[in-house]
Amino acid sequence: MLNVQNVVMKLRLALPTITEARKVLVTAPPMLINHVSLYLVCAPIHAGAGKVLFLSVDRPNQSMARLLDRHCNGGPQVLFGNPEMDPPRTGDVSCVTGLFAPKLMVDALGQLSDSPETRSSMVVGNLSALGFYNSNDRIKEFLRRIDEKLREQVVTRVVLVTDRTSGYILSLAREFAEKEVDLSG
Amino acid sequence: MTAQDLVRLKSGIPGMDEMMEGGFPFPSTILVAGGAGTGKTTMALQFLAKGALEGEQGLFFTTLSEPTQWMLRYASRYGFIDRSYFGKQIKYIDLGPFLTENNQPARILEYIEEQIAEHMPQRIVIDPLTVVGEMISGSYRTFLYDLTTRLKNWQAVSVLTGEVLPGQMYPVELSYVVDTLVLLSTDLSPEGTRRKYLEILKMRGTNHATGKNLVDLSARGFVVQVGLR
Numbered sequence: 537m538l539n540v541q542n543v544v545m546k547l548r549l550a551l552p553t554i555t556e557a558r559k560v561l562v563t564a565p566p567m568l569i570n571h572v573s574l575y576l577v578c579a580p581i582h583a584g585a586g587k588v589l590f591l592s593v594d595r596p597n598q599s600m601a602r603l604l605d606r607h608c609n610g611g612p613q614v615l616f617g618n619p620e621m622d623p624p625r626t627g628d629v630s631c632v633t634g635l636f637a638p639k640l641m642v643d644a645l646g647q648l649s650d651s652p653e654t655r656s657s658m659v660v661g662n663l664s665a666l667g668f669y670n671s672n673d674r675i676k677e678f679l680r681r682i683d684e685k686l687r688e689q690v691v692t693r694v695v696l697v698t699d700r701t702s703g704y705i706l707s708l709a710r711e712f713a714e715k716e717v718d719l720s721g
Numbered sequence: 722m723t724a725q726d727l728v729r730l731k732s733g734i735p736g737m738d739e740m741m742e743g744g745f746p747f748p749s750t751i752l753v754a755g756g757a758g759t760g761k762t763t764m765a766l767q768f769l770a771k772g773a774l775e776g777e778q779g780l781f782f783t784t785l786s787e788p789t790q791w792m793l794r795y796a797s798r799y800g801f802i803d804r805s806y807f808g809k810q811i812k813y814i815d816l817g818p819f820l821t822e823n824n825q826p827a828r829i830l831e832y833i834e835e836q837i838a839e840h841m842p843q844r845i846v847i848d849p850l851t852v853v854g855e856m857i858s859g860s861y862r863t864f865l866y867d868l869t870t871r872l873k874n875w876q877a878v879s880v881l882t883g884e885v886l887p888g889q890m891y892p893v894e895l896s897y898v899v900d901t902l903v904l905l906s907t908d909l910s911p912e913g914t915r916r917k918y919l920e921i922l923k924m925r926g927t928n929h930a931t932g933k934n935l936v937d938l939s940a941r942g943f944v945v946q947v948g949l950r
Binding site for chain 2 (some may be wrong): 539540541544566567569570571574598599601602605606607687699701
């Protein structure tokens with residue numbers, strides 16, 4: 537059953553794979569995208585990296601800020617409502633939102649990384665939401681810019697989170713990624 | 722995106738999903754409007770119980786200051802309710818005391834969002850929302866617009882129930898801001914028994930069935946007799 541606990545458990549088991557690769561694609565059920573993204577930004581995928589940058593494609597600032605505050609940045613951490621599950625560790629999470637301006641989101645990364653020495657992981661979700669307002673070329677450009685940031689070592693690892701509602705974006709993301717973790721079925 | 726691509730949540734109401742291409746669009750806001758005894762709360766509970774059965778998280782906000790144990794006592798009469806859902810997959814939050822002390826729309830919205838951020842539900846119920854209109858200071862319409870926009874941003878299907886006053890078809894100010902409008906009504910049969918009906922008046926992005934459909938409200942819960950009028 538695709539419930540929160542099962543999906544998060546699968547995600548937790550897949551974390552070593554995610555940590556090994558530099559470009560990871562995580563496909564998740566649409567109803568649980570929030571949970572998966574939140575777990576990824578809070579979980580120790582960034583062990584030793586210090587910072588996580590979260591590019592929130594489809595969540596406005598206010599609700600994302602509230603979620604991060606509640607669950608990741610020193611809040612009560614009642615994440616997923618299961619006391620038996622390890623709470624993700626409190627992280628230093630920075631969030632950029634911008635459904636309409638994907639390139640600007642990537643450009644903002646430079647400012648969020650304090651210095652070239654600061655190693656950061658990046659989580660991008662929900663990628664498929666970009667399809668509502670952006671052309672195919674613009675989405676390609678968005679991924680190309682992310683790749684550039686990896687090469688420049690502004691970020692050390694990128695995890696793309698998406699559902700399967702856009703076949704085109706899924707295929708682009710698959711082309712981009714080195715590893716794929718499928719939580720959607 | 723085509724209609725088939727819309728993600729949908731099963732309503733949990735037997736007969737209803739076939740009236741609306743398989744379920745409620747996700748995320749969206751649903752107004753269930755009707756007079757007293759038409760089955761609004763039962764329908765909302767059944768919607769949450771279906772989610773709980775599927776392993777989803779549900780939030781039930783009541784505005785009536787009804788203690789949890791009272792609600793549970795009534796709800797447990799229904800076959801679809803498993804008491805173990807409450808406190809786990811279904812969180813019950815009494816907004817009544819909060820509304821009595823806080824009538825500022827911004828504060829009310831903030832409180833609702835705090836609860837949603839904590840529990841991250843896929844299904845939300847506010848029952849009945851129309852009570853809030855009588856308690857808040859300032860523009861009710863602006864409050865409703867803000868509320869429905871924010872609810873959708875949280876990635877959930879929200880069922881808002883609305884009481885209908887005699888002579889009123891549905892709460893007009895709410896009907897504009899929701900994606901779906903479901904009307905529950907009753908009438909007297911020639912034999913003198915009161916029959917209940919469900920009608921979908923509006924559902925964005927969905928080719929839905931139209932017209933009144935007979936409803937059976939019993940210990941089994943809310944069942945739509947599709948095609949029976």
